[in-house]
Amino acid sequence: MTAVPARRRIFVAGHSGMVGSAIVRRLSNDPGVEILTASRAEVDLRDQTRVHTYLAETRPDIIILAAAKVGGILANDTYPADFLYENLIIETNVIGAAHAAGVDRLVFLGSSCIYPKFAPQPIAESSLLTGPLEPTNEWYAIAKIAGIKLCEAFRKQHGRHYISVMPCNLYGTNDNFDLKTSHVLPALIRKFHEAKVAGQKEVVVWGTGTPLREFLHVDDLADGVVFLMDHYDGAETINCGAGSDVTIKELAEIIKDVMGFSGTLVFDTTKPDGTPRKLMDSSRIAALGWKPRIGLKQGIESVYEWFLREKVPVLTSA
Numbered sequence: 001m002t003a004v005p006a007r008r009r010i011f012v013a014g015h016s017g018m019v020g021s022a023i024v025r026r027l028s029n030d031p032g033v034e035i036l037t038a039s040r041a042e043v044d045l046r047d048q049t050r051v052h053t054y055l056a057e058t059r060p061d062i063i064i065l066a067a068a069k070v071g072g073i074l075a076n077d078t079y080p081a082d083f084l085y086e087n088l089i090i091e092t093n094v095i096g097a098a099h100a101a102g103v104d105r106l107v108f109l110g111s112s113c114i115y116p117k118f119a120p121q122p123i124a125e126s127s128l129l130t131g132p133l134e135p136t137n138e139w140y141a142i143a144k145i146a147g148i149k150l151c152e153a154f155r156k157q158h159g160r161h162y163i164s165v166m167p168c169n170l171y172g173t174n175d176n177f178d179l180k181t182s183h184v185l186p187a188l189i190r191k192f193h194e195a196k197v198a199g200q201k202e203v204v205v206w207g208t209g210t211p212l213r214e215f216l217h218v219d220d221l222a223d224g225v226v227f228l229m230d231h232y233d234g235a236e237t238i239n240c241g242a243g244s245d246v247t248i249k250e251l252a253e254i255i256k257d258v259m260g261f262s263g264t265l266v267f268d269t270t271k272p273d274g275t276p277r278k279l280m281d282s283s284r285i286a287a288l289g290w291k292p293r294i295g296l297k298q299g300i301e302s303v304y305e306w307f308l309r310e311k312v313p314v315l316t317s318a
């Protein structure tokens, strides 16, 4: 690892998204860090020339690449071209321009869906590229695998300290609550809220309810990313997960309980289940000295408070 300068300039790409904004919140407490951000109007990360110019001008010490086109199972399955193309172009532009500008350190964020659909559980980092992917999100996964390999290639060929962190399913402040494109946790918060307000007796949950998912609060992820930035410097991906998983039915029951909804759950099995299970093995980050702090119920309570305060006024005025 290269020496840590006194005041580090860190460019957070994707600072307005759920993950990027959590990383900015986490870094903003650190007086030793100057945070650089750029809106899409200033620097469209899909514009290669603009990205190269911006990084050549600003020359940050470190880049955290949290910008991505993300979405839930239905969005991934419906817009394969967008998920593959936009993510590939963002990654190649930022990683390539980082190297060209002489930026020696970069943290790339992937996703647990890069691992094979039937990888042995919990999924070790060594499972990468050992089997076929889950079809509903293979487009996104292939783009993320390309990003991982770009980091690895710049490390191998040019000695760059580019690392790749794999989060499990995330939730938290600034999540997407659009029912067509969101992930399951914000979708269920919104569905239970609307059912409660309308006095409905049922909430529809997609799929069979049997798939298992590992949920990490985005503030924990941001803390893990900053930790790895300073404590990990390897070519292999490193997992950053919560350490345990729940079925979608169990998740729905927890949310129902937190929100005080008294109706019943109805499972819409015409909707896809996706991968049956993707619990990651996070023993490598644990051995380095990091662990998550926010339990699932506590995290859901805080997101529900945020949803009521920040989202409900917008949704009801729309």
Ligand code: GFB
Pocket: 071, 072, 073, 074, 076, 111, 112, 113, 136, 137, 140, 141, 168, 169, 170, 181, 182, 183, 184, 185, 187, 188, 204, 205, 206, 207, 211, 213, 248, 271, 272, 273, 274, 275
């Ligand atoms: O969160 P989710 O969309 O992402 O879905 P994935 C997780 C599970 O929840 C699936 C079920 O089995 C869904 O069928 N589910 C139940 C719902 N009700 C709902 C609902 O109202 N909305 C949604 N969205 N799901 C994504 C990948 O997979 O996860 C991405 O497509 C990425 O590539 C991301 O990896 C973290 O875990 O299935």
